[in-house]
Amino acid sequence: MTDVPETCPVSDWATDYDIFDPDYVHDPAPIWDELRMRCPIAHTTRWGGSWLPTRYDDLQAMVRMVPALSSRSTAVVPPPPALREQLVAEAKKYGAETPPISADPPEHKPFRRMILPFFSPRAVEAQIPYTRALCHSLIDGFIAKGEADAAVDYAQQITPRVIAYVLGIDPGRADEFVEWVRGLLELGQTQPAMRIKYRGVIRDFFKDMVAERRANPGDDPISTLIEAEVEGKKLDDYKIVGVCFLLLVAGIDTTWSSISSSLLHFATHPEDQARLRAEPELLPTAVEEMLRFYAPVTMARKVTEPVEISGVALQPGDKVLMNFPAANRDPAVFDRPDKVVLDRQRNRHIAFGLGIHRCAGSNLARMEMQVALHTWFDRIGTFELTHPDSITWAGGQVRGPRSVPVRFGAAVC
Amino acid sequence: MKRGPRAVRIKVNPDLCEGHNRCFALAPDLFEVDDYGLSRARHDGAIPPEREEQARLAIDNCPEFAISVIEGD
Ligand code: HEM
Ligand code: SF4
Numbered sequence: 001m002t003d004v005p006e007t008c009p010v011s012d013w014a015t016d017y018d019i020f021d022p023d024y025v026h027d028p029a030p031i032w033d034e035l036r037m038r039c040p041i042a043h044t045t046r047w048g049g050s051w052l053p054t055r056y057d058d059l060q061a062m063v064r065m066v067p068a069l070s071s072r073s074t075a076v077v078p079p080p081p082a083l084r085e086q087l088v089a090e091a092k093k094y095g096a097e098t099p100p101i102s103a104d105p106p107e108h109k110p111f112r113r114m115i116l117p118f119f120s121p122r123a124v125e126a127q128i129p130y131t132r133a134l135c136h137s138l139i140d141g142f143i144a145k146g147e148a149d150a151a152v153d154y155a156q157q158i159t160p161r162v163i164a165y166v167l168g169i170d171p172g173r174a175d176e177f178v179e180w181v182r183g184l185l186e187l188g189q190t191q192p193a194m195r196i197k198y199r200g201v202i203r204d205f206f207k208d209m210v211a212e213r214r215a216n217p218g219d220d221p222i223s224t225l226i227e228a229e230v231e232g233k234k235l236d237d238y239k240i241v242g243v244c245f246l247l248l249v250a251g252i253d254t255t256w257s258s259i260s261s262s263l264l265h266f267a268t269h270p271e272d273q274a275r276l277r278a279e280p281e282l283l284p285t286a287v288e289e290m291l292r293f294y295a296p297v298t299m300a301r302k303v304t305e306p307v308e309i310s311g312v313a314l315q316p317g318d319k320v321l322m323n324f325p326a327a328n329r330d331p332a333v334f335d336r337p338d339k340v341v342l343d344r345q346r347n348r349h350i351a352f353g354l355g356i357h358r359c360a361g362s363n364l365a366r367m368e369m370q371v372a373l374h375t376w377f378d379r380i381g382t383f384e385l386t387h388p389d390s391i392t393w394a395g396g397q398v399r400g401p402r403s404v405p406v407r408f409g410a411a412v413c
Numbered sequence: 414m415k416r417g418p419r420a421v422r423i424k425v426n427p428d429l430c431e432g433h434n435r436c437f438a439l440a441p442d443l444f445e446v447d448d449y450g451l452s453r454a455r456h457d458g459a460i461p462p463e464r465e466e467q468a469r470l471a472i473d474n475c476p477e478f479a480i481s482v483i484e485g486d
Binding site: 113116117119120121122123284288345346347348349350352354355356358362363366 | 434449474
């Protein structure tokens with residue numbers, strides 16, 4: 001653990017921010033607004049120490065500082081020193097890389113090009129029927145009750161099945177995938193033993209899958225990775241496992257957070273809910289606005305050489321939190337940034353990051369959000385929160401509501 | 414295609430485009446994307462006047478600032 005106990009109140013957000021502070025997890029935007037004016041690249045020694053940019057232009061510049069800001073360590077919370085040895089041993093056994101997200105140029109590009117075709121607009125269109133049928137069957141399961149947890153019973157059920165379907169692995173194991181990803185990315189941030197455990201579980205799962213696909217190749221991503229070559233050489237199994245690992249974990253809690261945030265928004269903003277119902281053609285801009293406003297993902301970079309940005313000197317070894325969510329609230333770029341505008345026409349948000357690591361799954365995530373919201377609004381009548389106080393948020397690397405209990409009337413068709 | 418004096422021409426800078434596909438989603442008949450999501454302006458970037466607003470929307474939604482007007486601005 002870090003020397004600052006996590007419960008210690010923040011004295012000054014500019015020099016001592018805490019991304020796990022309950023106020024920050026619940027609604028970081030007011031804190032970003034204050035920082036943007038006073039100290040646009042804040043610093044803390046908590047959770048291993050890091051820098052926190054809040055301005056859009058700084059994020060735009062930082063993604064391009066490659067490899068000075070390296071992707072070789074993208075975890076927002078580094079493992080505590082006590083666990084380093086265990087991690088090194090684990091890396092020896094399994095390999096620690098998850099390219100392309102963990103790679104810098106020139107290694108990065110070939111891995112990215114291997115996976116992009118599975119997430120192109122055309123490839124994603126082919127996943128719509130499965131996704132739509134899935135959303136319908138989930139709603140079939142709870143519609144008669146007149147209530148459901150929009151996060152647990154809906155959003156969280158969609159994303160693991162869709163990515164399993166894309167990867168050609170068993171969507172029936174979705175509950176396990178959710179458990180693994182939460183253990184790794186959510187609980188694992190503050191409970192490092194969990195992180196190590198689930199890393200092993202996921203890698204073991206894919207080691208078996210790779211062996212299976214080697215025996216029975218298909219045209220799925222795993223078989224493609226087995227056949228892929230970089231500079232004339234096939235990939236080592238541990239790299240294939242690393243890419244699969246990334247593809248499984250990158251698309252689950254991210255997209256589920258976005259769908260849950262959206263449904264929470266509409267449950268708590270009846271005027272927006274009524275508007276989207278009356279004007280369904282607003283769905284595409286509404287989805288972009290949800291992504292901007294509730295951007296779930298913060299990634300980290302490790303500084304590898306001294307660089308200066310906006311008057312701050314970053315030193316090798318420092319960590320920078322790529323605060324894409326805060327950039328999306330920058331009033332220098334967005335008109336009325338703290339207002340959700342369903343038909344916002346000009347929305348250059350960076351919820352999917354940008355530059356060479358732009359989310360490879362962004363087309364898939366957008367499709368899932370559109371289909372999930374469209375199907376929900378189609379089938380479910382006016383909905384509202386059952387217990388407004390029971391919303392719980394996960395924060396850190398991926399922020400989103402983990403429970404959104406709602407009740408609803410019948411849809412008027 | 415006939416172009417009046419107001420016609421504009423646009424270009425996607427391949428060094429900046431990272432395949433967000435915002436342009437393609439907003440104006441599928443002005444842009445085409447390849448399997449890697451990288452975009453190119455169709456018709457050599459010529460934009461008929463009645464589509465200019467759509468082209469400008471694509472320009473203003475590209476997170477990489479990769480699309481620009483190269484003629485007629
Ligand atoms: C709303 C949902 C999602 C959000 C907000 C999101 C966000 C992000 C962000 C911000 C990055 C950049 C990371 C960086 O700069 O270090 C990223 C990378 C990535 N995402 Fe997503 N993501 C989402 C869904 C998905 C889905 C469904 C997949 C599908 C597998 C996916 C796969 C990836 C991959 C493979 C990368 C690494 C790309 C690279 O390093 O070249 N993501 N994502
Ligand atoms: S929106 Fe910009 S980055 Fe995205 S595909 Fe179009 S030109 Fe490329």
